Amino acid sequence: MSSKAVFDDLLQEEREFPPSPEFAAAAVVSDKAIYDRAAKDPVAFWEEMAKELEWFAPWKEVMSWTPPDVKWFTGGKLNLTHNCLDRHLKTATRNKAALIWEGENFETRTMTYQQLHTEVCKFANAIRSLGVAKGDRVAIYMPMMIEAVVAMLACARIGAIHSIVFGGFSPESLSDRINDAEAKLLITADGGWRRGNVLRLKDEADKALAKCTCIENVVVVKRPLGEPFPCHIKEGRDHWYHRLMADASPDCPPETMDAEDPLYILYTSGTTGKPKGIVHTTGGYSVGTYATTKYVFDLKPEDVYWCTADVGWVTGHSYIVYGPLQCGATNLIFEGAPNWPENDRFWEMVARHRVNVFYTAPTAIRAFMKWGDDLPAKHDLSSLRLLGSVGEPINPEAWMWYHEHIGGGTCPIVDTWWQTETGGIMITTLPGVCTAKPGYAGLPFPGIQATILNEAGEEVTGGTGLLAITHPWPSMLRTIWGDHDRYVSTYFSKWDKSVYFPGDGAKRDAKGNFMILGRVDDVLNVSGHRIGTMEVESALVDHPAVAEAAVIGKKHDIKGQSIVAFVTLKGGATRSEKTESDLKQHVVEKIGAIARPEAIIIGGDLPKTRSGKIMRRLLRDIVEGRTASDTTTLADPSVFEEIREMYEEKFKS
Ligand code: WTA
Numbered sequence: 332m333s334s335k336a337v338f339d340d341l342l343q344e345e346r347e348f349p350p351s352p353e354f355a356a357a358a359v360v361s362d363k364a365i366y367d368r369a370a371k372d373p374v375a376f377w378e379e380m381a382k383e384l385e386w387f388a389p390w391k392e393v394m395s396w397t398p399p400d401v402k403w404f405t406g407g408k409l410n411l412t413h414n415c416l417d418r419h420l421k422t423a424t425r426n427k428a429a430l431i432w433e434g435e436n437f438e439t440r441t442m443t444y445q446q447l448h449t450e451v452c453k454f455a456n457a458i459r460s461l462g463v464a465k466g467d468r469v470a471i472y473m474p475m476m477i478e479a480v481v482a483m484l485a486c487a488r489i490g491a492i493h494s495i496v497f498g499g500f501s502p503e504s505l506s507d508r509i510n511d512a513e514a515k516l517l518i519t520a521d522g523g524w525r526r527g528n529v530l531r532l533k534d535e536a537d538k539a540l541a542k543c544t545c546i547e548n549v550v551v552v553k554r555p556l557g558e559p560f561p562c563h564i565k566e567g568r569d570h571w572y573h574r575l576m577a578d579a580s581p582d583c584p585p586e587t588m589d590a591e592d593p594l595y596i597l598y599t600s601g602t603t604g605k606p607k608g609i610v611h612t613t614g615g616y617s618v619g620t621y622a623t624t625k626y627v628f629d630l631k632p633e634d635v636y637w638c639t640a641d642v643g644w645v646t647g648h649s650y651i652v653y654g655p656l657q658c659g660a661t662n663l664i665f666e667g668a669p670n671w672p673e674n675d676r677f678w679e680m681v682a683r684h685r686v687n688v689f690y691t692a693p694t695a696i697r698a699f700m701k702w703g704d705d706l707p708a709k710h711d712l713s714s715l716r717l718l719g720s721v722g723e724p725i726n727p728e729a730w731m732w733y734h735e736h737i738g739g740g741t742c743p744i745v746d747t748w749w750q751t752e753t754g755g756i757m758i759t760t761l762p763g764v765c766t767a768k769p770g771y772a773g774l775p776f777p778g779i780q781a782t783i784l785n786e787a788g789e790e791v792t793g794g795t796g797l798l799a800i801t802h803p804w805p806s807m808l809r810t811i812w813g814d815h816d817r818y819v820s821t822y823f824s825k826w827d828k829s830v831y832f833p834g835d836g837a838k839r840d841a842k843g844n845f846m847i848l849g850r851v852d853d854v855l856n857v858s859g860h861r862i863g864t865m866e867v868e869s870a871l872v873d874h875p876a877v878a879e880a881a882v883i884g885k886k887h888d889i890k891g892q893s894i895v896a897f898v899t900l901k902g903g904a905t906r907s908e909k910t911e912s913d914l915k916q917h918v919v920e921k922i923g924a925i926a927r928p929e930a931i932i933i934g935g936d937l938p939k940t941r942s943g944k945i946m947r948r949l950l951r952d953i954v955e956g957r958t959a960s961d962t963t964t965l966a967d968p969s970v971f972e973e974i975r976e977m978y979e980e981k982f983k984s
Contacts, residue, residue, distance in 0.1 A: 521559055
């Protein structure tokens with residue numbers, strides 16, 4: 332491809348939302364000078380952040396870089412659990428709630444930092460007694476429960492590398508990941524609740540284990556509170572958590588870890604191919620998650636912080652466990668779904684726990700828009716003071732809805748762009764000093780150097796292009812487990828091998844704020860115009876009847892591609908022939924005739940990954956008349972079949 336623009340620039344957004352004077356005055360970061368300081372010397376900025384943590388031995392060099400490989404804090408020794416737990420035992424944080432867990436059936440359990448420390452030390456000794464040592468891999472397959480956090484921290488305590496597999500993944504996904512990492516221990520649970528159904532995790536794990544030879548032992552947590560779920564225990568291999576804990580000593584000094592020792596592997600499927608085992612290391616990841624949590628979420632000691640992710644995703648790793656615990660935060664963690672038993676469960680919980688900082692995903696926000704404004708209106712959400720979004724581009728209308736109906740028109744929103752690979756937040760607004768714009772993630776976090784390049788590697792100033800990160804940062808991935816070549820070819824081969832390629836399209840406004848336009852693999856090409864999915868989808872979501880939209884390109888003899896849109900409507904909106912023509916017209920008005928969809932399929936839902944991302948790849952399969960390439964990562968396969976039928980019905984004539 333030539334050096335012409337990679338995407339066309341379609342969506343214009345000028346609304347601006349500065350923080351209120353009260354928010355700004357009390358913010359953790361209240362001076363924008365931090366950006367300039369960090370830009371001048373990012374390495375010095377990260378070193379300053381690292382000094383806020385406790386190290387067993389200082390580093391000899393802050394960063395050593397042989398592109399594309401990098402090391403941070405070389406020679407430094409630490410243990411991440413020391414910074415999450417032990418460090419707080421010397422202060423009043425010791426008796427503060429570290430975790431407030433709520434089960435789907437409204438049970439709650441609270442654990443202070445001191446109690447969590449004891450629990451982690453005991454479990455670390457327990458898994459050591461099962462032969463797990465520094466460098467060994469441990470697979471974790473659990474519902475959202477306190478013990479999932481304990482399991483992660485216990486591994487980190489003794490230097491074992493955890494690999495969490497989201498509890499909603501199939502036995503096959505679990506066995507693939509166990510085998511790829513050659514894990515020797517699996518930690519799971521008898522089960523958990525999901526939308527009124529029992530998730531029998533141990534049964535699922537047993538199916539996976541039939542295909543694994545590397546696992547020597549299995550620890551099974553009996554779900555605390557409520558009835559336990561019956562499951563099979565294989566003598567000699569399987570051990571009940573509570574039995575191991577009864578005999579375990581609470582004395583477990585943290586293993587001394589080198590800054591570059593691996594901390595965990597997390598598999599990410601991305602859009603194509605076999606899942607990649609993303610490897611994060613100890614020192615840089617500690618510093619990156621600590622700094623971003625502290626500055627982006629603006630945490631105050633008295634806050635209740637709620638990130639609605641699952642520990643099975645990177646958001647759970649970085650912003651439920653490692654970042655917030657290093658900051659001494661009080662974390663609400665929730666077992667269940669946003670719509671059980673009713674569609675207002677989240678708001679009911681925000682009101683009851685007096686949540687102050689709330690971090691969720693656009694897919695959830697768009698679902699709430701669909702379910703209606705009256706649900707949040709029923710609850711007292713006045714405790715909220717900061718909102719966050721992660722996982723996909725948040726369409727400006729969804730941003731506005733979140734701002735008005737959840738944030739009471741006053742809470743700043745931090746739209747955080749980052750990836751499993753980046754370990755921590757890369758682009759966002761610092762809420763006390765930045766003016767937010769709906770649809771724009773904002774500025775690179777201090778110490779992060781991001782730009783926009785075209786295919787030829789030239790910087791794009793006014794328009795759209797490919798997002799690029801031009802300088803290493805501490806929490807970046809170091810490799811793909813067992814496949815360093817794939818690490819180099821996926822992330823460092825687009826341009827110069829010193830530049831990281833995230834795979835997303837982006838544009839910048841005059842002030843340097845980034846808007847993320849969607850995955851480059853999903854880009855549309857209509858009559859030679861390269862159109863990002865985010866812009867057309869946002870124009871559709873801007874229509875008052877639309878809750879969610881996904882657009883893809885359909886082969887077209889003249890235009891190359893035409894646009895097919897799949898949309899779901901808000902609660903109360905009705906579908907008619909007119910809706911379709913109205914929506915097409917709306918897109919034309921918002922962004923121009925070039926983006927007029929050829930067809931609009933109005934269905935009940937869109938195919939999504941289990942972490943809530945729209946799977947445009949599968950919609951492409953439908954439109955191109957192929958059998959679905961891979962539906963194993965779908966949250967609900969029946970949605971896919973329903974859409975296929977609707978599509979075929981529409982194009983029959
Ligand atoms: C997308 C999740 C726009 C993006 C932490 C990225 C976003 C991929 C945003 C990584 C955002 C995530 N705005 N797009 N705020 N956050 N993405 O690995 O395409 O599950 O490359 O990490 O999600 O997804 P992952």
